Amino acid sequence: MKNISFNDLNLHPKVFEAIDNMGFEEPSQIQAESIPVILEGNDIIGQAQTGTGKTLAFGAPMLSKITPKNKHISALILTPTRELAIQVNDELSRIAKFMKILLLPIYGGQPIERQIKSLKRGINIVVGTPGRILDHLHRKTLDLSNIEFLTIDEADEMLDMGFIEDIEEIIKASNPNRQTLLFSATMPDQVKRLASKYMSSNTKYITIAKNTLTVEKTKQYYYEIKHKDRFESLCRILDVDEPSSAIIFCKTKRGVDELVESMQARGYNVEGMHGDMGQNQRLNTLRKFKEGSLDFLVATDVAARGIDVENVSHVINYDLPQDTESYVHRIGRTGRANKEGIAYSLVTPREYILLKQIEKFTKSKIKRKDIPTIDEIFEAKYKNIEEKIKKVISENNYKNFIPIATELDEEYNLVDVAASLMKIIFDKELSFDYKENSIGIEDNNVRLFFSIGRMDNITPRKLIKFINETSSVEAYEIGDIDILNKFTFINVPERVASIILKKSNGKKLQSRRVSVELAKSKKN
Template identity: 85%
Template sequence: MKNIGFNNLGLHPKILQAIDKMGFEEPSQIQAESIPVILEGNDVIGQAQTGTGKTLAFGAPMLSKINCNEKNISSIIITPTRELAIQVNDELSRIARFRKISLLPIYGGQPIERQIKSLRRGINVVVGTPGRILDHLHRNTLDLSNIQFLIIDEADEMLDMGFIEDIEDIIKACNSDRQTLFFSATIPNQVRKLASKYMKNNIKYIQIAKNTLTVEKTKQYYYEIKNRDRFESLCRILDVDEPSSAIIFCRTKRGVDELVENLQLRGYNVEGMHGDMGQNQRLNTLRKFKDGSLDFLVATDVAARGIDVENVSHVINYDLPQDTESYVHRIGRTGRANKDGIAYSLVTPKEYMMLKQIEKFTKSKIKRKEIPTVDDIFEAKYKNIEKKIKEVISENDYKNFVPIAMELDEDYNLVDVAAALIKITFDKELSFNYKENSINAEEENMRLFFSIGRMDNVTPRKLLKFITQTSSIEAYEIGDIDILNKFTFISVPERVGNVILKKSNGKKFQGRRVSVELAKNKKSNR
């Protein structure tokens, strides 16, 4: 499977253009093995762990084959959860960006009338949850009688959640000459029975073996960031940690070039590596990184594959990878030779689900860290400068400069002179012109009042479900929940609270209309 590129798999040129734009240099194993088989017209059961790139494995060939000029539904993708439906739809939208293909996610918690309007206008690809798909079938607003593709994603999870009858009802609404694809992390007997009952005789079974995980010696952390603050966040991390040797991973070749240029402008000792660079250039960069004349290496996954450097103290995921296996390969670059390594990931709220998949895949906990403040950076730089001064004094390596110090002593207090020299050193070492002490200085929490409480059978789980369904806010963005007898308080970031106030106020919880307001104070007794 070595040296196979996406352009060797037979995909539509417009799909290849989108994949290149997304920055993927070569297919993962499930993609390389599945795409040609699907393009040949076979039914497929693909078994690979969550986070190995299964969406692109079925999405790229499906989007290559369907006729985008037709306004009827060509493909239906069934997912077990609303969150996965949104994620799959977003990924397919990126893959289809240069083909005029219309996509629609359909799931509960979203107004069905809006979905019906979109379906009437004509949609090529529908991604949905079983319950909402059946709802549309019963209303005759969804026609699956002429589809090219029926795709069931996370089939094992779907059946574990008790959707077997719903899935069979949906399959029965589809035409028999369709192409059927099952993708799943495991293939239990229920999935096999479903496949033997509804898939063609030309079925191909593709199984990707689990990789051995080697992350025990690596301490893993993540920083939650806003996308606009990604670069400054990285600079703050580098300034406070001062890694002795670090590999910084970007998802795309262009991302590598841009990050290297920006870091060099800030004075960091850094170079980049990616697939478009010549072999001599890459070898020269790698030599400098190995011998320590280069502090930081920015690379794509493909370019970093041949890197074997023992003393890498940090791996930093500037961008999360496209799949969890790549994450394991990345952080395996540190924590070698029985040394502890550190792996940091910069994660936006939208990428939080991917982070959870990585935790599940690696069977490890990735701890959250706060983005360093300028005070943190000053403290780290001060300790480093203090250490260097003590080393120079202990080694008696300052005698040539005593006359200058004595001369300054005539006009100034030597403590002031020392402080001025420390400031000069500090300013020289500080890379970024930081405007705020904290990068999240503007982010304040808001306390909201809900007019329902224990008397209304409210539990934290039910309340979170109500909020996520009415406002589209993710559950992890909700802070403290304080449920009292007649009402409830929650704490949320201000930006999240404004959305909840706008969208959840006046909605019904178990038949009762809920009032959502800004709490007057923490001890409000309404």
């Protein structure tokens, strides 16, 4: 596929403005292939892995075609879980930033009266889970008879969770002249039957092949951060690791410019690269990075394409990319020539789902690391200064300074003099005015309800295995387990609760389908 830009896709000017404002430089493969087909008015079946940018693939052309002034609902997007409904709604809100489009996420666990009130005021796009959408249809508080678009997202997961009858009922209540968009990571028979039954005969199939990409030579870690601490977290990591050569990735052009400015202001030897820069400027920056006269290169995915630089010790994802394949391409910049590389990712709790998608895609484990404390930074700097001093002594390269040291010895203790000099070096090498010894995310535990208990012959070992197999959450991330007669409560960190809710809910354990929910209150 030849490289194309969003500008080539004939999107509505307001949609293009929003995408440009988000800083995306070019579409992912599923976006480049789906958008023109949807704009032409075709039904489509898009088969692509989770995390390849499917929301924008259907959202951008859909928003380009619907009429904001319509009083009826123009589009319905069905998702298997409340977490995905919120995620899709947030993404569509960003794409519709410059349009007068009203969106509403509808899912269980939220007061239905509030949703009814919003629907009465008038909504253009609804993003919802099948169960709650059906509730509204039965109450006649939701009318799908005039929708222009019906999108079924993560269709295979939806059907795997037993929603086939709900989905069929929703489809039957929808405008028969709608445009139907179905996206699925896999294409089991159930999905094919659904498509053949309810989609038009001219439906276009778009399949994005899953690349087999390996990351064996790269050690992968992530730091869980608060958004406001992103830059300070990066500085702490660089102060402890002191990479010899690192590429730092940002998702947007503006992000590159802002990060480079912040890093240069704190004395880092860094320059940036992105698509708005001239070819000569980019080549000059790349040359300096290759020659070693730059320690850090901050870049977008597009600008980094084709970069072939030996001895890059670290790749740092300051922002996670918009799709999983970009992650693999990024970290492939290190760990070359049979050398081990290190890849770090800065991840907020809201981005944890994408991190799990990356792990699944790469078939690798991304280990968690704690953001360095000031004490750890001091220890790292001390060792570095100590090594430098030992090197100067071993090379006998200090004779010119003996007279000054002798003079100071007459007035001060030489240990105090040496400590003062080390402090000067330490302060000079420190990049950030750190205020607190430690920063980062404190793990708040969440209590989950499982609809299975002692009467089902359940043990903690069986439950841990079930959670691991369905959601890839490891045993060490699971806290207290209270198994009662008919149900079970499990404590997990908040950052993994959404993963278990999305991945484990509705799956079978010992031939019984298990319901997983947030516990309403702690049971004793």
